[in-house]
Amino acid sequence: MTAPIEPTEALQTDEDAPVQLVAPDGSRVSDDRNAPYRARTSHLGTEELRGLYRDMVLVRRFDTEATALQRQGELALFAPLLGQEAAQIGSGRALAPQDVAFPSYREHGVAHTRGLDLAEILRLFRGVDHGGWDSEAHNFHLYTLVIGSHSLHATGYAMGVQRDGLVGTGDPERDTAVITYFGDGATSQGDVSEALGFAAVNNAPVVLFCQNNQWAISVPTSTQSRVPLYRRGAGFGVPSVRVDGNDVLACYAVTAEALERARSGGGPTFIEAVTYRMGAHTTSDDPTRYRTRAEEDYWRDRDPIARLHALLVAEGAWDDEAAAALEAESEALGERIRTSVRALGKPAAASMFDHVYATDHQVVSRESAWFESYESSFTDQGGHR
Amino acid sequence: MSAPTTSSTSTSSAAGRTPAAEPVPTGVQTLPFAKAINAGLRAALGGDDKVLLMGEDIGPLGGVFRVTDGLQASFGADRVVDTPLAESGILGTAIGLALRGYRPVCEIQFDGFIFPAFDQITTQLAKMHYRSRGRLTVPVVVRVPYGGGIGAVEHHSESPEVLFAHTPGLRVVSPGSPQDAYTMIQEAIASPDPVLFFEPKGRYWEKGAVDLSEGPYGRRAAEQQETADVQDVAADEQPVRESITVREPVTVSEANGFSTLNTAVVARPGTDLTLVAYGPTVATALKVAEAAASEGTSIEVVDLRSISPLDTDTVVESVRKTHRCVVVHEAPTFLGTGAEIAATVTERCFYDLEAPVLRVGGFHTPYPVAKIEHEYLPSLDRVLDAVDRSLAF
Numbered sequence: 001m002t003a004p005i006e007p008t009e010a011l012q013t014d015e016d017a018p019v020q021l022v023a024p025d026g027s028r029v030s031d032d033r034n035a036p037y038r039a040r041t042s043h044l045g046t047e048e049l050r051g052l053y054r055d056m057v058l059v060r061r062f063d064t065e066a067t068a069l070q071r072q073g074e075l076a077l078f079a080p081l082l083g084q085e086a087a088q089i090g091s092g093r094a095l096a097p098q099d100v101a102f103p104s105y106r107e108h109g110v111a112h113t114r115g116l117d118l119a120e121i122l123r124l125f126r127g128v129d130h131g132g133w134d135s136e137a138h139n140f141h142l143y144t145l146v147i148g149s150h151s152l153h154a155t156g157y158a159m160g161v162q163r164d165g166l167v168g169t170g171d172p173e174r175d176t177a178v179i180t181y182f183g184d185g186a187t188s189q190g191d192v193s194e195a196l197g198f199a200a201v202n203n204a205p206v207v208l209f210c211q212n213n214q215w216a217i218s219v220p221t222s223t224q225s226r227v228p229l230y231r232r233g234a235g236f237g238v239p240s241v242r243v244d245g246n247d248v249l250a251c252y253a254v255t256a257e258a259l260e261r262a263r264s265g266g267g268p269t270f271i272e273a274v275t276y277r278m279g280a281h282t283t284s285d286d287p288t289r290y291r292t293r294a295e296e297d298y299w300r301d302r303d304p305i306a307r308l309h310a311l312l313v314a315e316g317a318w319d320d321e322a323a324a325a326l327e328a329e330s331e332a333l334g335e336r337i338r339t340s341v342r343a344l345g346k347p348a349a350a351s352m353f354d355h356v357y358a359t360d361h362q363v364v365s366r367e368s369a370w371f372e373s374y375e376s377s378f379t380d381q382g383g384h385r
Numbered sequence: 386m387s388a389p390t391t392s393s394t395s396t397s398s399a400a401g402r403t404p405a406a407e408p409v410p411t412g413v414q415t416l417p418f419a420k421a422i423n424a425g426l427r428a429a430l431g432g433d434d435k436v437l438l439m440g441e442d443i444g445p446l447g448g449v450f451r452v453t454d455g456l457q458a459s460f461g462a463d464r465v466v467d468t469p470l471a472e473s474g475i476l477g478t479a480i481g482l483a484l485r486g487y488r489p490v491c492e493i494q495f496d497g498f499i500f501p502a503f504d505q506i507t508t509q510l511a512k513m514h515y516r517s518r519g520r521l522t523v524p525v526v527v528r529v530p531y532g533g534g535i536g537a538v539e540h541h542s543e544s545p546e547v548l549f550a551h552t553p554g555l556r557v558v559s560p561g562s563p564q565d566a567y568t569m570i571q572e573a574i575a576s577p578d579p580v581l582f583f584e585p586k587g588r589y590w591e592k593g594a595v596d597l598s599e600g601p602y603g604r605r606a607a608e609q610q611e612t613a614d615v616q617d618v619a620a621d622e623q624p625v626r627e628s629i630t631v632r633e634p635v636t637v638s639e640a641n642g643f644s645t646l647n648t649a650v651v652a653r654p655g656t657d658l659t660l661v662a663y664g665p666t667v668a669t670a671l672k673v674a675e676a677a678a679s680e681g682t683s684i685e686v687v688d689l690r691s692i693s694p695l696d697t698d699t700v701v702e703s704v705r706k707t708h709r710c711v712v713v714h715e716a717p718t719f720l721g722t723g724a725e726i727a728a729t730v731t732e733r734c735f736y737d738l739e740a741p742v743l744r745v746g747g748f749h750t751p752y753p754v755a756k757i758e759h760e761y762l763p764s765l766d767r768v769l770d771a772v773d774r775s776l777a778f
C-alpha cells in the first residue's frame with residue numbers, strides 16, 4: 001500500500017481555475033469565463049456590497065468571541081469558520097427566503113444569513129442542547145456532526161419540494177431550492193456520492209456546496225481526491241463549478257445561478273468553493289502538528305474580508321463613519337454573545353427523558369420515574385451529592 | 386489559486402522515512418491508558434510487517450486522542466496510513482487487505498462515527514469465516530474510543546458495544562486497565578478473528594503500571610532482547626545474528642496464551658457482593674468497592690474485559706461466593722450486557738442468590754448533552770445505591 005500523497009495540483013488544468021470576480025488585491029476581474037457571473041452581481045450596489053462586508057465582519061467577530069469563550073471554559077468545544085466567511089456569506093445571501101439549507105457544523109455564516117441568532121448555535125457547543133433551534137422558522141436545518149449524512153437529507157428534502165410542485169412554476173415567491181454544505185473531507189463519504197447520484201437521477205432542486213478549506217482535521221485534500229473535487233459531479237451528471245471561495249461576489253454569483261437552475265427545474269449543481277480554514281479544525285485541534293506557517297501566510301494574504309475591504313475602499317464606498325458604525329455593531333454583538341452564553345444554565349437532569357419518542361414509551365417512562373425518585377431521595381435527605 | 390504547500394508535506398516526508406530499527410521497549414513502565422495502547426500498537430508494528438494501522442488523522446496528528454502518536458514517524462506512512470474520510474471505505478478495504486494476509490488495525494475516530502462502517506462490520510467482516518466454512522480468516526481490529534464523561538458534543542460519547550456483541554462472528558472487548566489495554570490490543574491484533582476493541586476514552590489519561598513484556602508481541606520483543614543480550618556477550622566467539630530478524634507472524638490461540646480476550650478477571654477480591662464492570666466502569670467499580678469497604682462491605686469486582694465472548698464462568702464463580710450481583714456499564718441497560726448477565730446468573734446461580742441481579746447503566750435515551758451527562762452515567766452514588774438495594778434484600 002502506498003500512501004496517496006500525490007499533490008492534487010499535478011492533475012489540475014487551466015479549466016480548473018476557479019471562477020473569480022474580485023482579485024486578492026480587491027480589483028475586479030473581467031474575463032470571458034466570468035461574464036455570466038458578473039451579470040449576476042451587476043445589481044449589487046454600494047449598499048449591498050457594504051452589507052456583505054458587514055455580514056463577514058460580524059460572523060468573524062462571533063467566531064473570535066466563541067473561540068475566546070471556549071478558552072475561558074464557557075464552551076466545551078467550538079468549530080471556527082475563520083477564513084470561510086466569503087464562501088458562507090456569499091452563498092447564504094444568494095438564498096431566497098423559502099430556500100432551505102442543510103448545514104454541517106461550521107456554517108455559522110450561513111446561519112447568520114438565515115436570521116438565526118448566533119447565540120442559539122452556541123447552546124450546542126456549550127453542551128446544553130443538541131441543536132434544538134427552530135429549523136423551520138429559519139429554513140436552516142440542525143447542524144449535522146456525522147460527516148456527509150445531511151447531503152442525503154437535503155437531496156431527499158429537495159425531492160419532496162419537487163413532488164410538492166414548488167419547482168419551475170415561474171413564481172419567484174414559490175419556487176424553492178435546497179442547499180447543503182459540507183467539507184472537502186466529506187466528499188469521500190459514500191453518503192455524498194449517493195447524494196450526487198440521487199440528485200442527478202431525480203433532477204432534484206438541490207445545490208451541493210462543498211467548502212474545500214484544504215483540510216479535514218489533519219488530512220489534506222490530496223488524501224481525499226486525485227482530481228479537483230468539483231470534477232466529481234461530472235461522473236454523476238451533475239453540472240459542477242469551481243469558485244474562488246474567498247471571493248464573496250463570485251460565491252454569491254455562482255450560488256445564485258445554481259439556485260436559480262434548481263428552482264426553475266434545471267436540477268442539481270455541485271459547487272466547490274476553494275477556501276481555507278485559517279483557524280484550528282476545532283478548539284481541541286493543534287494545526288501546528290500538520291501544516292506549515294508558509295501555507296498559513298499564503299492564505300492570510302488572501303483573506304476574504306480584506307479583499308472586499310480593498311474593493312470598497314478602491315471604489316470609494318467605505319469611510320470612517322461606516323467603519324465606526326460597524327465596529328460599534330460588532331462590539332455589541334460580541335457583548336451580547338458573551339452575556340447570553342454565560343447566562344445559559346444547566347438543563348434539568350430529568351430533561352434527558354423528554355422527546356426521546358413523540359409518543360408514550362414504557363421503558364422511558366419507567367426509567368424516568370425511577371430517576372425522579374432517585375434524585376428526590378437526595379433532596380429528601382436535605383442535601384445533594 | 387492553490388497554496389504552495391497544499392500537498393501534505395508532513396505526510397510525504399513521513400512516507401519517505403524508512404521504518405525505524407529502534408527496538409520495541411520492554412520492562413515495566415507507568416503509563417496512561419492511551420500510551421499503553423500506543424505501546425501495544427508499537428510492539429505489534431515492530432513485531433509483524435503485516436500489521437498496519439489505518440484511520441482518519443492517525444498519521445502526523447497521531448489521532449485526535451494521540452493514541453497513534455509517533456507511530457507514523459517510526460514506521461512510515463505505508464504502515465500507519467491516513468485514509469480518506471470514509472468509514473465504510475476504511476473497513477471495506479481493511480477486509481480486502483486482511484484477505485490478502487495483512488492485519489489491519491482500523492481506528493474509528495469516535496464511537497458515534499462507526500455507523501457508516503456498520504454494514505461492512507456486521508454483514509461482511511463478521512461472516513467471512515463462517516461463509517467460507519473456515520477457509521478465510523479476516524484478522525481485522527477496529528479500535529473505537531467510546532463512552533462519555535469528557536464533556537463532548539453529540540455523537541462523541543456513545544457506547545454501542547452491544548450492537549456488535551449481538552452480531553455473531555465478532556469479538557467485542559474493552560480493557561479496564563492500562564496493563565490490559567497493552568496486552569489486549571496485541572492479542573486483538575494477533576487474533577485470527579475480527580475484534581472490536583472499545584477504548585474507554587474517559588480513562589485515556591489514567592495511569593497504571595504496564596509490563597511491556599506482556600502480550601504476544603511484547604513477549605517476542607522481550608525474548609529477542611534476551612537473545613540479543615546473550616549474543617552481545619557471546620559476540621566475540623559467534624558473530625551470527627540473523628536469527629533475530631527472521632519473523633514468523635504471531636497468532637494467538639488457546640494453546641499459546643490467548644488469554645485476555647476470552648477471560649474475565651477479578652480486579653479486587655471480596656465476599657459480600659459481586660460488582661461486574663468493563664471498560665470505563667471498572668475504575669468506578671473499584672472506587673465503589675473502596676467506599677463500601679469503609680462501611681464494612683466487602684465487594685468483589687469482576688472486570689469482564691470481553692463482552693463477546695462473555696466469560697460467565699468467572700462471574701458465576703464469584704456470585705456463588707458472594708450471593709449478590711450488580712452489573713455496571715455506561716451503555717443503556719435496556720437489552721444490554723447487564724441484561725445478558727442477569728439472565729445467565731439467574732439461570733446458573735438461582736439457589737445461590739440472596740437478591741435479584743441489579744443493573745446500573747445508561748438510560749433509554751440518546752446520550753444527553755454534556756451538562757447533564759454525569760446524571761446519565763453510572764456514578765459512584767448510583768452504584769452505591771444499587772449495592773445498598775441488593776444488600777437490603
Ligand SMILES: Cc1ncc(C[n+]2csc(CCOP(=O)(O)OP(=O)(O)O)c2C)c(N)n1
Pocket residue numbers: 106145146147182183184185186187211213215216217277281441470472494498501
Ligand atoms: C462519519 C464521521 N467520521 C468522522 C468524523 C470526525 N470528524 C469530524 S470533522 C472531521 C473532518 C471533516 O473535514 P471536512 O469534511 O473537510 O470538513 P471541515 O471540518 O474541514 O469543514 C472529522 C474526521 C465525523 N464527524 N463523522
